[in-house]
Amino acid sequence: MRYSPPRPTDLQTLKNDLQRTGDEMANLFGVAGGQQWRKYTGGAQPREMAPQMLFFGAARLALSEDELERVLARMRSMGAEIDLSADAASSDQD
Incomplete structure (x- = not known):
């Protein structure tokens, strides 16, 4: 690339x-x-x-909301935990 x-x-x-x-x-x-x-x-x-x-x-x-959710669902199916509405500071403390 x-x-x-x-x-x-x-x-x-x-x-x-x-x-x-x-x-x-x-x-x-x-x-x-x-x-x-x-x-x-x-x-x-x-x-x-x-x-x-x-x-x-x-x-x-x-991407539309539906398209973006499809990608996020795929990420979750691979084991990720993701919440785009959460701020970075709160995810650092998990």
């Missing part, structure tokens, strides 16, 4: 286009919080977004 991550400006543009907060973007992409999200959109050495993170966020934007 060949992958070039989006530039920080691309991710900031997406955030602006979606009119979401940093915390909302973090939730969308499975990042710990708004402070972590900002590491992908700026700073002296911005982080590159891994392809699986980008895929997760893009899937949540592109």
Whole structure:
């Protein structure tokens, strides 16, 4: 697979286009919080977004609720426990 991550400006543009907060973007992409999200959109050495993170966020934007639930059901059938409505902090304490 060949992958070039989006530039920080691309991710900031997406955030602006979606009119979401940093915390909302973090939730969308499975990042710990708004402070972590900002590491992908700026700073002296911005982080590159891994392809699986980008895929997760893009899937949540592109798939219908039924399609997304189908993927989550498949993940659960493979042994995962997943609840997209739970925040990352609560799952870290389980």
